[in-house]
Amino acid sequence: MKLSQMIGGSSCKIVKSNATNKLYHKLLDMGFIPGATINIIREAPLYDPMQLKIHNYLITLRKSEAALIEVVQL
Amino acid sequence: MIKVALAGQPNCGKSTIFNMVSGIDQHIANYPGVTVDKKVGRFSYENEKIEMVDLPGTYSFSSYSLEERVSKQFILDEKPDVIVNIIDASNIKRHLYLTFQLLEIGMPVVIVLNMMDVAQRRGIVVDSKKISQMLGCKVIEASGAKGIGSKEIMEAIVQTSKNVEKYEEFSINYEELEPHIKEIENAIEQTKLTLNKRWMAIKMLEGDDTITSYLKKEFLNIEELTRTQIDKFHTLYDKDTTSFLATFRYDSADIIYHKAIKDVNIGKETITDKVDKIVLNRWLALPILFGIMFLIYELSIVGGYKLTDYTWPILAFIKNFVIDISPEAYLTDVPMVTDFAVWMINSANALINYIPIFFILFMLIAIMEDVGYMPRMAFILDRIFKKFGLHGQSTLPLVLGGAMVGGCAVPGVMATKGIADDRARMATILTVPYMNCLAKVPFYTLILGAFFKPDMSIMMFFISTVTIFTALIVAKIITSTFLKTRETAPFVMELPPYHLPTVKGVILSAAQRVWIYIYKVLTIVLAVAIVLFALLQFPGISKQSQEQYDSELEKSLTSFDKKVKKSSYYEEVDTKDEIADLLNYYDGYRNKRMATTSKDGALAIDETYNKKNPNFYKFIKPLKDNDAKIINAEIRKLAKERNRILRNIKNEKVENSLLGLSGKAVEPLTKYAGFDWKINVAFLSSFAARESAVATLGSLYEDNKEQSQRAEEAMAANSGYSELHAVAILIFMLLTPPCIATMIVVKMQTNSYKWMLFAIFFPIFLGITASSIIFTLGNLNSWSGLEAMSYFYFSIVLTALIIGFFPTKNINWQGGLKNV
Numbered sequence: 051m052k053l054s055q056m057i058g059g060s061s062c063k064i065v066k067s068n069a070t071n072k073l074y075h076k077l078l079d080m081g082f083i084p085g086a087t088i089n090i091i092r093e094a095p096l097y098d099p100m101q102l103k104i105h106n107y108l109i110t111l112r113k114s115e116a117a118l119i120e121v122v123q124l
Numbered sequence: 125m126i127k128v129a130l131a132g133q134p135n136c137g138k139s140t141i142f143n144m145v146s147g148i149d150q151h152i153a154n155y156p157g158v159t160v161d162k163k164v165g166r167f168s169y170e171n172e173k174i175e176m177v178d179l180p181g182t183y184s185f186s187s188y189s190l191e192e193r194v195s196k197q198f199i200l201d202e203k204p205d206v207i208v209n210i211i212d213a214s215n216i217k218r219h220l221y222l223t224f225q226l227l228e229i230g231m232p233v234v235i236v237l238n239m240m241d242v243a244q245r246r247g248i249v250v251d252s253k254k255i256s257q258m259l260g261c262k263v264i265e266a267s268g269a270k271g272i273g274s275k276e277i278m279e280a281i282v283q284t285s286k287n288v289e290k291y292e293e294f295s296i297n298y299e300e301l302e303p304h305i306k307e308i309e310n311a312i313e314q315t316k317l318t319l320n321k322r323w324m325a326i327k328m329l330e331g332d333d334t335i336t337s338y339l340k341k342e343f344l345n346i347e348e349l350t351r352t353q354i355d356k357f358h359t360l361y362d363k364d365t366t367s368f369l370a371t372f373r374y375d376s377a378d379i380i381y382h383k384a385i386k387d388v389n390i391g392k393e394t395i396t397d398k399v400d401k402i403v404l405n406r407w408l409a410l411p412i413l414f415g416i417m418f419l420i421y422e423l424s425i426v427g428g429y430k431l432t433d434y435t436w437p438i439l440a441f442i443k444n445f446v447i448d449i450s451p452e453a454y455l456t457d458v459p460m461v462t463d464f465a466v467w468m469i470n471s472a473n474a475l476i477n478y479i480p481i482f483f484i485l486f487m488l489i490a491i492m493e494d495v496g497y498m499p500r501m502a503f504i505l506d507r508i509f510k511k512f513g514l515h516g517q518s519t520l521p522l523v524l525g526g527a528m529v530g531g532c533a534v535p536g537v538m539a540t541k542g543i544a545d546d547r548a549r550m551a552t553i554l555t556v557p558y559m560n561c562l563a564k565v566p567f568y569t570l571i572l573g574a575f576f577k578p579d580m581s582i583m584m585f586f587i588s589t590v591t592i593f594t595a596l597i598v599a600k601i602i603t604s605t606f607l608k609t610r611e612t613a614p615f616v617m618e619l620p621p622y623h624l625p626t627v628k629g630v631i632l633s634a635a636q637r638v639w640i641y642i643y644k645v646l647t648i649v650l651a652v653a654i655v656l657f658a659l660l661q662f663p664g665i666s667k668q669s670q671e672q673y674d675s676e677l678e679k680s681l682t683s684f685d686k687k688v689k690k691s692s693y694y695e696e697v698d699t700k701d702e703i704a705d706l707l708n709y710y711d712g713y714r715n716k717r718m719a720t721t722s723k724d725g726a727l728a729i730d731e732t733y734n735k736k737n738p739n740f741y742k743f744i745k746p747l748k749d750n751d752a753k754i755i756n757a758e759i760r761k762l763a764k765e766r767n768r769i770l771r772n773i774k775n776e777k778v779e780n781s782l783l784g785l786s787g788k789a790v791e792p793l794t795k796y797a798g799f800d801w802k803i804n805v806a807f808l809s810s811f812a813a814r815e816s817a818v819a820t821l822g823s824l825y826e827d828n829k830e831q832s833q834r835a836e837e838a839m840a841a842n843s844g845y846s847e848l849h850a851v852a853i854l855i856f857m858l859l860t861p862p863c864i865a866t867m868i869v870v871k872m873q874t875n876s877y878k879w880m881l882f883a884i885f886f887p888i889f890l891g892i893t894a895s896s897i898i899f900t901l902g903n904l905n906s907w908s909g910l911e912a913m914s915y916f917y918f919s920i921v922l923t924a925l926i927i928g929f930f931p932t933k934n935i936n937w938q939g940g941l942k943n944v
């Protein structure tokens with residue numbers, strides 16, 4: 051399942067990141083490592099981007115980027 | 125001297141710690157070649173001099189963003205003695221990720237746990253002794269907002285730098301990766317770089333550009349070697365080195381977190397969560413955002429403008445003072461020094477006048493930054509801006525530039541600093557000047573008053589709402605053409621917890637930005653003003669015209685002489701020198717009198733002038749003295765006549781000047797838009813400051829007969845323009861390039877003269893094209909002014925909407941490592 055498909059209020063665990071280059075490194079630095087837990091808080095008022103909680107802090111990601119992260123729902 | 129680098133992730137409260145420790149002895153510079161601020165503070169502790177450099181906030185210590193590159197470059201080139209790492213105590217785990225990277229560099233580190241008070245309030249108990257033992261470095265508990273920990277931090281810096289020989293290299297055991305690290309470490313054994321070799325080896329395995337470029341100079345095949353090691357590791361363990369290292373560091377941070385931190389409230393809803401529920405709510409988010417924007421606009425632009433009512437008299441006083449000490453005019457012969465002094469003080473005043481607005485604005489921006497609303501604003505509106513190649517963070521700059529009736533591009537462009545995506549940042553810098561500049565409003569009022577009296581409100585509505593659409597279209601155009609190859613950053617943005625801002629931090633930040641404005645913008649604008657002055661002055665008027673004006677003056681002097689002979693005071697005004705003095709006396713009195721509104725002020729002026737020259741005073745205030753009244757009437761007439769001649773001289777000077785000549789030279793080009801040389805000159809002179817366009821036009825169109833005629837009436841009557849001309853002028857002004865002050869901040873923020881020139885000429889091109897099209901079509905179809913403006917407006921809005929709704933799905937990032 052892709053992270054972008056998750057709905058607000060649910061949680062998931064990262065399996066793999068399909069991002070490349072700069073985005074790949076940036077996501078790793080922000081803590082998007084395999085096994086990390088993500089809580090999906092909400093979508094923006096215009097449905098994109100999404101607000102997430104990972105490693106106990108809040109982050110926002112566009113859906114186009116979230117689509118590159120494979121997750122399993124918890 | 126101890127050199128200290130201050131490092132930390134964004135939102136760790138680094139700047140509050142920096143301000144607390146270094147006090148006000150700090151200065152801002154740029155890191156070489158980039159627009160990233162470099163703050164340096166100097167202080168001493170126990171006779172030890174300490175220099176502290178504030179590195180840009182970075183999540184990591186690799187080379188994937190400009191800030192990271194700048195930070196790393198600093199560490200490599202300057203080799204600080206101690207690295208001070210600021211950590212948000214209420215969010216330790218993520219911040220420790222950077223800490224491990226800093227420790228690995230192989231330089232002594234001091235950890236500062238900031239926001240201890242916030243952590244305590246949230247029920248987070250931190251065992252700083254434990255962390256200190258586990259990481260082998262000093263750990264200080266502090267709170268920048270509360271002013272706690274300053275002494276302890278200085279103490280720790282001094283102690284750590286004194287004990288540097290006891291420092292043992294910090295290293296993480298990367299287990300299965302270790303043989304590969306060793307391999308590279310051995311390969312670079314002979315390096316001349318004094319940096320830690322293990323660290324460089326690890327950085328190589330992470331594909332770090334900066335380190336690679338350093339080592340490549342010494343070891344030609346180092347890239348190849350690293351490549352084989354990365355591949356080998358991949359085949360052996362099916363793991364990617366970068367991901368492996370990141371995971372390893374996060375796991376290490378997790379160990380510290382579990383051993384040294386107790387969080388009793390974990391999983392519970394925080395205040396930030398609660399506020400977000402309202403502020404980011406699907407239905408409330410946009411109304412709240414617009415409310416905040418409106419409030420900022422009201423407080424800064426509207427409130428600040430009111431404040432200028434109180435500061436303007438000070439500036440007017442300075443101006444009058446300069447005029448007073450400049451050499452006086454002799455009849456129609458005004459010394460150039462005086463002209464120059466007045467010109468310079470006017471140019472300076474026009475810009476200084478905005479300082480109250482800027483100060484309020486910068487304070488509000490600082491508050492929003494500190495509170496944590498800025499990234500949330502980007503979160504709410506990103507979807508719209510993304511469509512046009514901009515970024516959610518473009519919201520504030522565009523609003524400041526004048527989303528409503530009037531803003532200012534200078535603070536707008538300055539507020540683009542925080543935008544992470546370089547392409548979007550550049551696009552924002554280049555589009556902010558298309559918004560509604562406050563100083564353009566008098567110009568619009570002049571044109572509307574002259575040509576669109578009955579339709580003024582609808583025209584003003586068109587003018588003030590079309591700008592955001594033009595800005596968005598321009599953004600789309602330049603991001604898909606000129607800026608296409610610019611570096612972009614993925615939209616991965618932290619939404620920090622809400623914080624109360626500190627008064628000191630807000631004021632310091634606002635003062636620093638205002639100082640940049642004064643120091644950088646004002647000095648350059650004054651330099652440009654000198655050039656413009658020369659362009660307007662030379663070559664001056666011809667000898668023939670001069671003689672003509674002299675004879676006109678002679679004629680009015682003769683008439684004056686004849687009339688005042690009847691007066692018993694004739695002896696006091698029977699020489700040219702006396703008349704010249706009286707004229708200056710009269711004009712001086714009148715100018716001062718018109719500048720005051722209070723009764724006491726008027727009385728004071730009366731008194732000074734009476735004291736200055738009681739003989740002349742009776743001519744200005746003749747009361748019941750009939751002989752003095754004759755002179756009073758005649759000197760008024762003469763003063764009027766002199767002003768007329770002076771204005772004619774000035775106009776002819778402008779027409780003959782280099783600027784006037786260039787206005788005429790481009791007339792063949794601008795005639796398709798209906799612009800004659802007078803309009804061209806007005807546009808050209810408006811570069812110095814927008815305000816002068818009105819003054820120039822006003823003086824060019826006055827016909828010198830009726831003094832009471834207002835500028836817009838004069839323009840409507842004397843210019844010979846149709847409504848269509850006026851629309852073309854309005855369209856050009858809407859799209860016209862920014863004033864000099866804006867161009868200078870564009871230069872500062874883009875760090876390039878090339879882009880500054882682009883920011884000047886692209887709008888001119890757009891403006892001339894758009895106004896020519898509308899003018900030509902309007903002439904062909906004999907549109908009324910309102911029709912022409914409506915067509916322009918709706919075609920712009922439609923274009924923007926088409927772009928906005930056109931589906932786009934393209935990859936908007938690039939760069940990074942090749943051949944990953």
